[in-house]
Amino acid sequence: MxxxxxxxxxxxxxxxxxxxxxxxxxxxxxxxxxxxxxxxxxxxxxxxxxxxxxxxxxxxxxxxxxxxxxxxxxxxxxxxxxxxxxxxxxxxxxxxxxxxxxxxxxxxxxxxxxxxxxxxxxxxxxxxxxxxxxxxxxxxxxxxxxxxxxxxxxxxxxxxxxxxxxxxxxxxxxxxxxxxxxxxxxxxxxxxxxxxxxxxxxxxxxxxxxxxxxxxxxxxxxxxxLVIDAFAAAMFGRLRSIPRTFVGAMVLGMTATYVMAYFPTDWTWSGNFRVSLPMIILFVVLIVLPQDRLRGAAIRTRERYRVPTVRKAAVWGAVLVAVVFLLTLLMEETSVTTFALGMTFAIIALSLTVLTGYAGELNLAPLSFGAVATIVAFHFGVSGTGLAARLTLWGILLAVLVTAVVGGLVALPALRLRGLYLALATMAFGVFLSTMVLRDTVEHTLFGRTFSIFPNGTLIVPPLKIGPLDLRDPETFLLTATALFSLIAVGLVALRGSGYGRRLAAMKDSPAAAAMLGQNLVKLKFGVFMISAAIAGLGGVLMASASGSVAGENFAVMASLGLVMLTVVGGIGYISGALFGGLMSGVGFTIMVGTFNDLAAATPAMETIYKSLGQLAMVATALIGMGVGKNPSGTVHDIIEGYRSLRKARPVLIGGAVAEAVLYVLTLTGVIGNWWFAILSACLGMMLPVFGKMIMPEAVLSEEELARRRSTPLELAGIDEPYTEELRRRLDRELGLPSGVDRAPRVPAPRAAEEGDVHVVA
Structure with a gap:
């Protein structure tokens, strides 16, 4: 007692x-x-x-x-x-x-x-x-x-x-x-x-x-x-009832301590189960509680995405492979390996494009599905031992298939969920996988066979070899990952333009309207979850193979949240947004921290400053994510819109291409370093739309923008330019006044005396 x-x-x-x-x-x-x-x-x-x-x-x-x-x-x-x-x-x-x-x-x-x-x-x-x-x-x-x-x-x-x-x-x-x-x-x-x-x-x-x-x-x-565990208590009260929230919190707390007190000590998984218990309860609560009714789109959101044609997507995919090939000629082997890791993250980010960008469903744990595929590939897809070990094609296919099935199983109980509830359910799955499965390093016996899910806390995944294609070579791995990214991207663009893709878009825009038109929302969600999980699984296996070995921390929920954030910053509805998010998540942090650490090691007198700048760069990345509210369509959307205005300014585009080619040749010949090439290329890419507006404004700017540029500044109205009817209308527009408002009668301006005028002298 x-x-x-x-x-x-x-x-x-x-x-x-x-x-x-x-x-x-x-x-x-x-x-x-x-x-x-x-x-x-x-x-x-x-x-x-x-x-x-x-x-x-x-x-x-x-x-x-x-x-x-x-x-x-x-x-x-x-x-x-x-x-x-x-x-x-x-x-x-x-x-x-x-x-x-x-x-x-x-x-x-x-x-x-x-x-x-x-x-x-x-x-x-x-x-x-x-x-x-x-x-x-x-x-x-x-x-x-x-x-x-x-x-x-x-x-x-x-x-x-x-x-x-x-x-x-x-x-x-x-x-x-x-x-x-x-x-x-x-x-x-x-x-x-x-x-x-x-x-x-x-x-x-x-x-x-x-x-x-x-x-x-x-x-x-x-x-x-630890505080996030309180999410389960908040959802118990459905984010509305304080008394139910407190009841849920007490149930959560006592259940955790009872597990610690009464679970048998010889159960090796009881400690991980106790840590995972709040997320298990959160998932169960989300499933059991009644959900809100389907709603239409009462308020249009500010996100806007343009989906390219399949032909354009294929062309840009080929351009991406060519650009990456040219970059490999400039990079060292370690840089190529890092770049390849970023490209595998970009493949995982494509799972968010189809699931969230196209269908409007949320997944806050994409790396968790990559972990499932990696575990399957490690146990069933590796042939040989030691340096001769290779990842087999059938092992990758099995891992992708199993991950798709797991995605469907996770989606089945969550098919009733939408929006925030679905995001919390996937996050609960990710935390559960990290705390329960990926920490399971002890041996188990099942059907007379001894195994360990995550032996020694590390999985060693060798590179793939198919006939003459050996991904042990870093350049080959990078080009293969880039080609796979491009092929999957073209397939997703084709999917978005198909009837199935249009049904996904309708479900995202208004679930109630889609259901009223006879669409089966359960089948749509189930199918898109399986597609998304399969893509994330493929990217996860390639990521583990690019790293050589992975630990449970590589698939932690915080890493998943970072990938989701950067993909939304890039533009969740764009293929290029997935490329941006993946490269920044897989490469950006590593390059930033590594560069400042190298500078600190090279100049001990400024070690503290350089390390502080590295930490500041990490914080600044999060600040970019906080600004998504002001630009919900993403960074890529702004870049695309800027370059779309240059379609009639071909000399500017040609000049930019020539300048980039010159920078590449100078780097290839060793005149400038790789860092200068990266910095100058980034500056050129950002400034080209600005140069277009300066050099060829007639071709870049709209008629309204041109008229605004040519007109007199408002503060000089009536001084450098007389009050005309057109100027009055412009003032109304700028001040937000309705057109045609009643004004006091205007007194005509006095005119100069002309010959023939009659003057009356008092």
Missing amino acids: TTFLTFTILGLVLGSVYAIAASGLVLTYNTSGIFNFAHGAQAMLGTFLYWQLTYGWGWPMWLSLVVVVGVVGPAMGAILHALIMKGLRDTADVTKIVVTVAILLGMLYLSQWIWHPEEARIMEMFFGSGAKIEFAGVVIRVHEIICLVVAAAIAVGLRLLFTRSRVGVVMRGAVDDPDLLRRCGHNPDRVAALSWAMGSTLAVLAGVLITPIGGGALEANALTL
Whole structure:
């Protein structure tokens, strides 16, 4: 009985902290309609700051709490809303999700920059672990009592806030109908800012409370995922009900402690199961709870994508292969290997193009499907041993087939889910795979055969060999991966233009309308999930083969979130967006960090500056993701639109091509280095549309833009140019006035006296 009471109290304490964190999620979602995936990162950042103030600088505990929970927490939420969140109205779910994911990654990079991950940091319980009382034979620490009391007070306070106060009613109305709320004299943005401040405060408080309970050293990724476990409690209340959220949190906490107490010790997987339990419960809750009804597209989102023809896609695919071949002549072998790794990430990113860009379905764990394929290929697709080991074609095909089936199995229970719920379901699958499957390094016996899913925590995947094609050569591997990317891309463009692709687009635009027209949404989702999983599986196997060996961290959910974010930044609906996201995720980070580390090693006097610049580059990448709300169609969309305006300015395009060819020849002959070639090529690519507007404005600019350029600046109207009717209409347009408004009668300007005029002299 003592054991039961002990673990029950521990479960209630853990559940109380989950309840505090989940309440913050409910607050922000109810007032802004945005699910904050960065909630755990906010808790992590606040906890690190609390450690710095209390243990790093020696501040009193109470003063550190006041500063972190009472000042920094609310300020963090209010600033996030003012700078980012309020600009996310009329954007698709994927854009809202990716912006918060970018904030999560940015906070992780920022914490690793300020607090080096290799330094151990320990937090003690409030008043020390020795401050405790005994109740019914169970020892309860004061810190745990504080957690229970604070959670109960917050539960009662939030309940009264939403049901008995005018502020709570206004908060609920801020997301339901902000225009109606504004007509009633309230400011929806101010209400949402208040809720984000409160939500951030609760996140920080949860992080400070839960860290001493879990024990161990502070670690950014672990603490972020620990608070993310509260997602299950928030979904138990369907992001609306505070009481149900608290009940779900208590069930979550007690279940985790009961598993730790009563599972047999000889079950080698019980520890991984306990860590994975919150994500399992989250997945089950998402499936069991009733979903919202199908809705039409009441508000058009701001995302716009142009799908090329199959012929254009094939031409650009051939151009990509040719460009990569020319680049291999400039690169060293290590650079070629790194580039090949980035191209395999680009193949995985193509799975997001078809699933999210074309069909509007969300997957936050694409690398997890790559992990499934890699495990299958390792166990069933490798022939030979040692240096003679090779990956077989049949092994890759089997891995892709099994991954497609797994994708279908994951999709089956999630077929009822849409939007945010589907994103959370795939994230739960990714975390479960990372914490339960990829950590399984012990041997198991099944049907008389001994095996290990992830032996020694590392999988060694040799390169593929088919007849004369041997991918052990880095250049051959890179060109093969590029050719596969181009072939899959052309196939996806053809799929998008087919009847099946048009049905996917209809489902993305309006599920209700597609269902009313007789489309089977279950079959559509099932099919596109299997296609997406198969592509991700192929890319995962190639990624493992390019690396030579992979560990579980290579398929972690944080890596998946980074790939999703960068693909959306590039343009989730574009093939080139997948290329951008894959190369940046697989190559960009490695090149940035490696370059600054090399510079730091070469110049010890500036080591600190160069390493800080490397960390700053990582944070800046996340900042780009935060800006997706202002440009939801992606970076590639802007680039394409800029170059589309140059179609009539062929001399500019020819001049740019000649300049690029000259740079290539200079690099090939050793006159300039590879870095100068990359920098100058990037500058030329970005500036060419600008040069076109400067050199040939008549061919590049529209008639309206040309007229605006030629016209007198508005501040000089009536000075350098008389008030004509055309100028008055232009002023109306610029000031936002309706055309044809009534004006006071205009007095004609006096004219000069002419011969023959009659003058009356008084």
